[in-house]
Amino acid sequence: MSTTLFDEPGPRARRHIRVATVAGTLAAIALAVLAVRQFAANGQLDAARWQPYATWPMWRYLLTGLWSTALAAVVSAALAMAFGLVLALGRLSHQAWLRRPAAAYVEVVRTIPALLLVYVVLFALPRYGLDLPLFWKLVVPLSVSNAAAFAEIFRAGINSVERGQTEAGLAVGLTRGQAMRLVVLPQAARRVLPSIVSQSVGLLKDTSLGFVVSYAELLYSGKVLAAYNGLLIQTYVVVALIYLVVNASLSKLARVLESRPALYARRSARA
């Protein structure tokens, strides 16, 4: 199949492809061998160092951490989405006193690192007598920063719904609020679903800031475990693999959701 960059390969191109296949495979194997040798040379591949991760108590501990990660991610996502929707509607409002603050919030918060917000909640708020429980010390800054991202996703979704939809709603006598709630939002929600899932992957990655907060999510659990059993590399590699499996599944879900409308379109085109 030809692409933007290449035609259907002829005999010579096919020979080149075969050579590149062999070279690429060899290079990948060489890299892997190099890494394994580096690990082995430093005794990191000893069975005794990996054995603990074949036992249930270890996994129970890490999975408890994963549960806390999921809990923090779900609560932050719910708060951030609710707040983000309010911000998006505010930004699209016809009232300047709603539109300007919402726009300012989104534009500013979108560019502030989550860690800075975590430090504010961790070290600044207690000075003003606001010492949140550990869970909220992680969830509040994540919600504050992700709300801006969700607001932009929702705004893009609402803007992508054709203007005629609102106009039709108004024409049949709905108020602006009703037209938004009954006509525009349900269509926008369906369109932004993939973006919401991929933003949630980002949020789930952000919960690793629990490492800084000392909230016992997955990464912090790994830190505690590594300090306890001294199996530093092994612990963090296992933690990384857990993150990878969870996030890759979510990303896959986002891609499936994204390809769904295309499927519909193809089906209706055939009909």
Place this chain on the structure above:
Amino acid sequence: MSLLPDATSLLLDGMSLLPDGVSLPSDGLLAYLPDLGQGLLVTLQLTAASFLGAAVLGVLVTALRVAPVRVLRALGTAYVETFQNLPLLVLLVLAIFGLPEIGIQGDIKLTVIVVIAVYEAAYIGEALRSGVNAVSKGQGEAARAIGLTFTQSMRHVILPQALRTVIQPLGNIFIATTMNTALAAAVSVVDLTGAANRVNLVEAQPIPIFVGAGAAYALIAAAAGFVTGRLERRLVILR
């Protein structure tokens, strides 16, 4: 105020921010401006170096992902999938505490730069790939039909069109890189976030310090947004 173990160690670190034998200045925050300025400089340094590295690596990843060789495409996909789905902080912790265990030890700042570059390269790779894919197939076919070589068709036909569509995404990745360099503070590099935190621990005036630091980040992002906006307007093709 309840100080957690980490906070305590940071607090002690914060104290050592002052040169030996110097007592705490009492004339307010201005005395700390050099420290914050130094932090800002480190942030800019981390951002520039890691974005540059990410750009180079990202081009390589894109090359892998659009190659006509299945093995290379698979490698590119594996790279992108891995680094887009791992939290940056996990990678930083793994690199900074894990690599010395297998006998690889480097300067912390350099390690942070490399890790952020490797991480952001996955995003740049994706942005560039979608830029190449946004150029219609006919453009490439036409370029080859009039006898342009691969390099010529890249240089004169594909890249000029692809680059235009990726400026905005690249600008966003740059801003994300700036924000992500803040995580260096979590592994004890004193960048802008780290400096703000330390100055606050000594001086305990959170509002001006954190608002100032936040404003600095917002300014960097605004500057990046301005530049990408200008670039985009200059390169736009009116059809």
